[in-house]
Amino acid sequence: MAVDDRTETAGESAADGAGTGTGTGTAAGATAGTGRPSVEISRRRLLGTVGAAGAGGLALGAVGGAAGYAAAQPEPGPGLSSLGSSSVAFTGEHQPGITTPLQARGHLIAFDLAPGAGRKEAVALLRRWSSTARRLMEGRTAAHDTAIALDAGPSSLTVTFGFGHSFFGRAGLDKQRPFALDPLPAFSSDHLDAKRSNGDLWIQIGADDALVAFDALRALQQEAGDAARVRWQMNGFNRSPGATEKPMTTRNLMGQIDGTNNPKESESDFAKRIFVPSDGAADPAWMAGGSYAVVRRIRMLLDDWEKLSLTDQEKVIGRKKSDGAPLTGGSEDTEPALDKTGPDGKLVIASDAHARISRPDQNGGAAMLRRPFSFHDGYDTDGVPEAGLLFVCWQADPMRGFVPVQRKLDRGDALSAFIRHEASGLFAVPGGARDGEYVGQRLLES
Structure with a gap:
């Protein structure tokens, strides 16, 4: 399944819990009581691209917090290996991790x-x-x-x-x-x-x-x-x-x-x-x-x-x-x-x-x-x-x-x-x- 490559807002997070009642916090600033940035970012976005053919790569700078990483985006490098880009579906007749290869x-x-x-x-x-x-x-x-x-x-x-x-x-x-x-x-x-x-x-x-x-x-x-x-x-x-x-x-x-x-x-x-x-x-x-x-x-x-x-x-x-x-x-x-x-x-x-x-x-x-x-x-x-x-x-x-x-x-x-x-x-x-x-x-x- 293709993954949305946008920085995720509170609205997107709420949609992620649609039908389950799981909303998340605000899209900017820090989560109350944690001091952590609450901007939720696709790991694949940080690698440059998303798609069925694989994601692009970044050498990430030593910047604190997810938002800092998102701001420091060098030119895309080589794509992920097949090992990194492989994904398993969460939904299905059976739960994942049973017939998934070791x-x-x-x-x-x-x-x-x-x-x-x-x-x-x-x-x-x-x-x-x-x-x-x-x-x-x-x-x-x-x-x-x-x-x-x-x-x-x-x-x-x-x-x-x-x-x-x-x-x-x-x-x-x-x-x-x-x-x-x-x-x-x-x-x-x-x-x-x-x-x-x-x-x-x-x-x-x-x-x-x-x-x-x-x-x-x-x-x-x-x-x-x-x-x-x-x-x-x-x-x-x-x-x-x-x-x-x-x-x-x-x-x-x-x-x-x-x-x-x-x-x-x-x-x-x-x-x-x-x-x-x-x-x-x-x-x-x-x-x-x-x-x-x-x-x-x-x-x-x-x-x-x-x-x-x-x-x-x-x-x-x-x-x-x-x-x-x-x-x-x-x-x-x-x-x-x-x-x-x-x-x-x-x-x-x-x-x-x-x-x-x-x-x-x-x-x-x-x-x-x-x-x-x-x-x-x-x-x-x-x-x-x-x-x-x-x-x-x-x-x-x-x-x-x-x-x-x-x-x-x-x-x-x-x-x-x-x-x-x-x-x-x-x-x-x-x-x-x-x-x-x-x-x-x-x-x-x-």
Whole structure:
């Protein structure tokens, strides 16, 4: 969608909230009580041009405030790379950030409604958040811009919103809580920190530029105001687009190719597995076109893993580390020959190999769309890396997606000795907002 290349006035900002009740402040001067200029400027305007062919670039001077940047406009330079100019639509049948290709940078953040806040405050909050997400995903500035990402394009920014089990009671919407949002069962391998788990509201942010992603994180946290408080927040990353000679399945921090068996949109049953039906069969109706996100912070015990020989690492996974091919031969996309035995009569892919146990055909066809980020939060007091996977998976029903697979893994996955599940959450993610809607409107105004 083409973005208006004008300096945005109060009237334009009010139009941005049309149908949602979200107006912003005055067009000139400072926002009351903040000292920040309230002139809202398209980031693309600062790059010179806007259009389907890409935006032009500027070398911005060291001038304070958004208005100062707008006044200091040198001659346009080269256009944005395709990485910077790529954008994802905010509206649609499904929310962005589910089938969007993996992004280089991600933030996960959960909020709890503030004491005394309820449905009224939640409505106002989701209106503000939706308006801000829409603006930033189009490459425009937030209402009170910090200039963090002022010289960047949208960089495939996505913002995805979800509701936790506890939200419905606090918002007086118990009758609208989906059965699929019942708490996940306990697993024997869990070492969960309650303070970093669950939450009333959840946001996933992804972008191909770290500053664009952080800009969105900061803007949404500020927009929470007095209505909600941060419960936990986690930062992740993936390989940057274009870092490899050809597109490849990403690797995790164990060096393994990760995501080979993900369901593909081209498969006839993809939508049925990942999304709640949009044909009127959704229960509850407000979840039509939505999905359920399971979020797990999985610590990788990298020191122990890296002590294994390459051969032993490959036995644990059941695939070659070099190219992700099954140990029974072929390429990454070759179906493993699970019954194949070696000269010693033993299975080539061991009975407890991760690749065997996690396969859909070993779990009654259970499938989920894995869309994780790696994380590294430094080192603990013993010098052990706080690193691993921010596991995010999507499915139409977690009891038919994540739960049966995790139960199977919990009973005898060879990889379990080298990972630790430290935090967990389950969130109902409604379908995408229509034009003029805010995310969750069909729930909150039901």
